[in-house]
Amino acid sequence: MSDPDAEHRERLAQTWAPRPGVLGWLSEVNHKAIALRYMVTAMGFFVLAGLLALVMRLQLARPGAHLVGPDLYNQIFTVHGSTMMFLFAVPVMEAMGLYLVPMMIGTRNVAFPRMNAFGYYVYLIGGLFLWVGLALNIGADVGWFSYVPLAGPDYSPGKRADIWAQMITFTELAALVAAIEIIVTTFKQRAPGMTLDRIPIVVWAMVVTSFMIIFAMPAVMVSSGMLALDRLIDTQFFNPAEGGDVLLWQHLFWFFGHPEVYIIFIPATGFVSAIVTTFSRRSVFGYLALVLSLVATGFLAFGLWVHHMFAVGLPEMGQGFFTAASMMIAIPNGVQIFCWLATLIRGRLLFRTPLLFVLGFIVIFVAGGLTGVMLAAVPFDLQVHDTYFVVAHFHYVLVGGAVFPLLGAFYYWLPKMTGRRLSEKLGQASFWLLFVGFNLTFFPMHQLGLVGMPRRIYTYLPDTGWGGLNLLSTVGAFIIAAAVTAFAVNVLWSLRRGAPAGDDPWGAATLEWSTPSPPPTYNFVRIPVVHSRYPRWTPLADPMVTTGLRDDLREVVITSMLDAEPTTRHLLDGPTIIPLLTALAVGVGLIAGIFTPWGFVIGAALVLPCLVAWFWPKGDPARELAEGRA
Amino acid sequence: MSAVRELDLSKLPELGFGHAAGVWWAVLGLIAIEGTMFALLAVSALYLRQAAPSWPPAGIPAPAIGAALANVIVLVVSLAPMVWVHMAARRFDARAVVIGLVIGTVLGIAALVLRMAEFHALHVRWDSNAYGSIGWSILGMHTGHLLTSSIENVLIILVMRSPHRQGKHFVDTEVNALYWYFIVGAWLPLSALVFWVPRWP
Numbered sequence: 001m002s003d004p005d006a007e008h009r010e011r012l013a014q015t016w017a018p019r020p021g022v023l024g025w026l027s028e029v030n031h032k033a034i035a036l037r038y039m040v041t042a043m044g045f046f047v048l049a050g051l052l053a054l055v056m057r058l059q060l061a062r063p064g065a066h067l068v069g070p071d072l073y074n075q076i077f078t079v080h081g082s083t084m085m086f087l088f089a090v091p092v093m094e095a096m097g098l099y100l101v102p103m104m105i106g107t108r109n110v111a112f113p114r115m116n117a118f119g120y121y122v123y124l125i126g127g128l129f130l131w132v133g134l135a136l137n138i139g140a141d142v143g144w145f146s147y148v149p150l151a152g153p154d155y156s157p158g159k160r161a162d163i164w165a166q167m168i169t170f171t172e173l174a175a176l177v178a179a180i181e182i183i184v185t186t187f188k189q190r191a192p193g194m195t196l197d198r199i200p201i202v203v204w205a206m207v208v209t210s211f212m213i214i215f216a217m218p219a220v221m222v223s224s225g226m227l228a229l230d231r232l233i234d235t236q237f238f239n240p241a242e243g244g245d246v247l248l249w250q251h252l253f254w255f256f257g258h259p260e261v262y263i264i265f266i267p268a269t270g271f272v273s274a275i276v277t278t279f280s281r282r283s284v285f286g287y288l289a290l291v292l293s294l295v296a297t298g299f300l301a302f303g304l305w306v307h308h309m310f311a312v313g314l315p316e317m318g319q320g321f322f323t324a325a326s327m328m329i330a331i332p333n334g335v336q337i338f339c340w341l342a343t344l345i346r347g348r349l350l351f352r353t354p355l356l357f358v359l360g361f362i363v364i365f366v367a368g369g370l371t372g373v374m375l376a377a378v379p380f381d382l383q384v385h386d387t388y389f390v391v392a393h394f395h396y397v398l399v400g401g402a403v404f405p406l407l408g409a410f411y412y413w414l415p416k417m418t419g420r421r422l423s424e425k426l427g428q429a430s431f432w433l434l435f436v437g438f439n440l441t442f443f444p445m446h447q448l449g450l451v452g453m454p455r456r457i458y459t460y461l462p463d464t465g466w467g468g469l470n471l472l473s474t475v476g477a478f479i480i481a482a483a484v485t486a487f488a489v490n491v492l493w494s495l496r497r498g499a500p501a502g503d504d505p506w507g508a509a510t511l512e513w514s515t516p517s518p519p520p521t522y523n524f525v526r527i528p529v530v531h532s533r534y535p536r537w538t539p540l541a542d543p544m545v546t547t548g549l550r551d552d553l554r555e556v557v558i559t560s561m562l563d564a565e566p567t568t569r570h571l572l573d574g575p576t577i578i579p580l581l582t583a584l585a586v587g588v589g590l591i592a593g594i595f596t597p598w599g600f601v602i603g604a605a606l607v608l609p610c611l612v613a614w615f616w617p618k619g620d621p622a623r624e625l626a627e628g629r630a
Numbered sequence: 631m632s633a634v635r636e637l638d639l640s641k642l643p644e645l646g647f648g649h650a651a652g653v654w655w656a657v658l659g660l661i662a663i664e665g666t667m668f669a670l671l672a673v674s675a676l677y678l679r680q681a682a683p684s685w686p687p688a689g690i691p692a693p694a695i696g697a698a699l700a701n702v703i704v705l706v707v708s709l710a711p712m713v714w715v716h717m718a719a720r721r722f723d724a725r726a727v728v729i730g731l732v733i734g735t736v737l738g739i740a741a742l743v744l745r746m747a748e749f750h751a752l753h754v755r756w757d758s759n760a761y762g763s764i765g766w767s768i769l770g771m772h773t774g775h776l777l778t779s780s781i782e783n784v785l786i787i788l789v790m791r792s793p794h795r796q797g798k799h800f801v802d803t804e805v806n807a808l809y810w811y812f813i814v815g816a817w818l819p820l821s822a823l824v825f826w827v828p829r830w831p
Contacts, residue, residue: 111652180659188652192637214659218666222674226767235756235763237674243682243760248674255670529637548640557639558646566639568646571798612785615802617794 009525011551016108016521019575027575029113030521031102034120036417038095041120042088045127049083050484052076054477057441061474063462073458074141075160079134081144082164085260086171087127089402090213093267094178096409097206099417101182103512104200106191106530108522108556109572111184114579114614119177121583126170129591133163140164143456145257146227148238148249153231162231162594165224169590172217179210179217189556190564191511192546193530200510200533201277201284204291205270208298209263215302216259223252233597247312254305262301264398266294268405269336272358275408276340278508279355280347283534286339293332293339300329310378311385319378326376330369337362350506353427357408360435361400368396371446386456389449395442407434407487414491415505419517420498422490430486437479444469444476509534527557530564582610645797647720647804657805661812664775668816671771672823675764679827686761686828690754693765697747698825704744705814708737716807719800724790727803731783731790734810738780745773752824765824772820775813782806 018028028034055076059067068076102110110116133139141160142151151161186207190199226237227249236242238249277284284290306314306322314322340362349355371393375381384390407430415421453466460466504513513536515523526545532538549555549569558568589603648654679685686692711733718726749769756766786806789799 112656176663180656183659184652184655187655214662215666218663219670222667222670226674226763229756229763229767233757235767236758236760237678237763239760242758243678243687244763245678245681245760248677251677252670252674526636527639542635543637545636546639547636548638548642557642558650558652561649566637566642567650569639569642569644570646570652571644608781615785615789617789617792617796617799 005525008551009520012522012525013520015552015554018521023577024575026580027117027577029109029117029573029575029579031098031110031113031116032417032519032521032523034116035095035099038091038098038120038123041124041127042092042095045083045087045131046092047484047488048131049080049088050481052080052083054481056080057474057477059458060460060470062471063460063464063467065459068458070458071141072137074456075134075137075139077456078140078143078164079130082130082140082167083127084398085144085264086167087123087130089264089398090175090260091123091171091178092406093209093264093402094175094182096267096271096406096413097182097209098178100413100512101185101203101206102189103416103515103519103523104203104510105186105189105194106511106524106528107185107189108524108527108554110181111189112181112573114573114576115177116181118579118583119174119181121580122170122177122586123174125583125587126167126174129170129587130163130167133160138163140167145253146224147253148227148230148246151227152238153234154239156231159594162228165228165231166590166594168220168224170587172221173586175213176217179213182206182210183214187561188558190559191528191530192557192559192564192566194559194564196562197287198530198533201273201287201290201294202267202270202510205266205273205294208294209266212259212263212266212298212301216256216263218256219252220256220260223249223256226252228594232594247309250309250312251305254308255302257308258305259301261394261397262297265401266297268361268402268409269294271405271409271412272340272361273336274508274510275354275358275405275412276343276347278412278506279350279352279358280343281350281507282343282347283509283537284339285342285346286335287533289335290339293335296332297329300325300332304329307376307381310381323376323378327373330373333369337366352411352506353422353424353431354408354412356428356431357404357411360431361404361408364396364400364404364435364438368393368400372397384449386454387449388445388453388455391455392442392445392449395438395445399438399442404434407431410487410491412506413512414494415498415501416512416515416517416519418495418498419501420494421501421505422494422498426486426490426493430483430490433479433483433486437476437481437483440476441473441480442476444473448473504536509537511535576614578610578614582607582614585610645801647801651801651805653801653805654808657808661809665812665816667771668768668820671764671768672820675768675823675827678760678764682761686754687759690758690761692828693753693825694751695825695829697744697751698821701741701744701748702818702821704737704741705817708734708741709811709814711737712807712810716804719803719807722797722800724795727800728787728790731787731803735780735783735787738776738783741776742773742780745769745776748825761828768820768824772813772817775816779806779810779813782809 018024018030055068059065059073098110098116138158138160140163142156146161146164149155186203229235230237236244238244238246240246273284273290303325304322306318307326310319375393411422411427448466448469501517503516511528527549528545529543531541546557549557554572554574555569556572557566558570559566585606586603588606589599592599592602711730715727715730715734718730752765754762756762786803789795
């Protein structure tokens, strides 16, 4: 059995190899390595924020508890929410995209490998910044949406709100970088033949999300920038005494904040489509309807932000418009759910852990969606505004809509990423623990909200009668902790003891399963040619693969945006330490910038030489070596 | 092996301009991001204006428009050398790129000098009131873009004269011109917003 590709494979491995040593590790630009770091970091923040949630639940388990005082409680719920939204949910979804997109569309790396590494380091610095603040007892303490005037210079002296505002700058910068990566990679680096209507739905979901990031994230960067300026150099954006307006903050924040929810949810629906397809063992019902639903959700998500502000008093016309828009978004999401149900009903179901998480998602998300439609009605919203009903609602849509599919996706794709199978028994146990624990924690909160328990209070009096349901909720929170522990144990166990996964443990249809597990640095020995939406489920057709890409350079094929016709061979950048240095320079500038405006000047002075080094032509030794000119 | 027909890519070119280049799409994405930021600042200005009893607030004269007008002219004129650079890049004509970029950079520096006069012409400090804050922010944000893009022009001039220059640097030059168009194009409505809208009754 001589392998005609053996020599080719060896050269590819050499060309795409990372550099050795610690410096090499810090210079890594491979999309899978960077994405895995993103995932591990984001899951680390998830666990940390979860521990904060446990502290809150212990504090609220009985009336009049003294585990933490009001000041620390404010920091805890602020850092919990900010971490879950900015340091866990968005980054972990983008990390999945950065890992999966190149694999699913059949290319060797993302379009801008160095930018990708830069984005990760910026995210990491921003995340640590928020948590160092908490560790020093100067943690952000004005809620994850930092409303002014509370967050303004008059009511929040010190640096707490600045830490929050600058963490936003870090994480949104990273999110925007990842969004551009995903869009350009998908538009230009698809395998020949992967026309628009053959793109896997997960990839569509990632692209729609990335576009939403591009148009939503600037709003929070602008608003947190204004807040930082108000606090640092006395601008008057939010000061009513000098013509400023506090509602400007709310409009800008929620113009970002509402799409943000869908930025987290849409990738999750992509995972659901992939898992439903594979575990029903049939093509997905309504591919076009699903893709159009994703796009429609992406657009509609920008027309809903005011429903977070019903309580501030709005013109009736405005209330009517935003109520209608908020209810309308249930339509594309309903279409998606019915497409999945149709696929499941007509499929031969394989009841494994990933599918269980998807079924759990459908149940919980539908419950959260129903309370969402309730909240879209202004009179009801006014009644439960700022109560635990809202807390229950958004945990149902966010945990149900994002965390369940995410864990399903981990059970589905981790065997590809690590090369090891996870334990099915422990997986199912983690699902049931999470499902029961989640409902036990959050379902009682609906009732607590209806009877008037406000959000963000650090304790309550015994005669409110809220103690029983709160205790139930706390018990549920510890069951969730057990579920997350079971998942973590499962992953760690599989890394050491798990059975080898093989190339394709699930018999799935998409390209990532045609590589070894874990995939080699260059992903594909030969870039495949795609002839259908389900390349691994359809009969082979000629031509099957491509030839002629150089294996002694980091070359990829660029294809046309609509029809994926090959147009050019393109050289991708290799590993370098410069993205890390640039991220550190940005970090110094932004962190110094909360103390003095000169911080930005210092930052710019540090970033400039980094960028010059980044782009300066070095004569490309790799190419010169390969062409015998060195 | 002969049973498998393979799609041969070895004859494909190694460079593509315009939408054939990934970096072109990336710069389009950057333009979308920065364009959204400018749009949000503009909407914020209009939002503050509709809530204000007068715009500018009582006691503050409307901005002088001499420098603003001059800067609009300088920036629009700067489009000409940039279009020339754009076309030269597609011909791989390094000499023409350098000439065009030198002219473009000189005009960019002229715009930065005029910008200082524009800040002065606002007749208000950033910390006086929200009117001043938003005016300074729009001008400041655009100045940041002008400054970084001018630095980029200088870098490309240096790269064009480097012995290690490669074909891909002409693609970079093209997208740099694209970004310059955006910076000029974005300024026209923003200039009207900052310098003309306060003169309306």
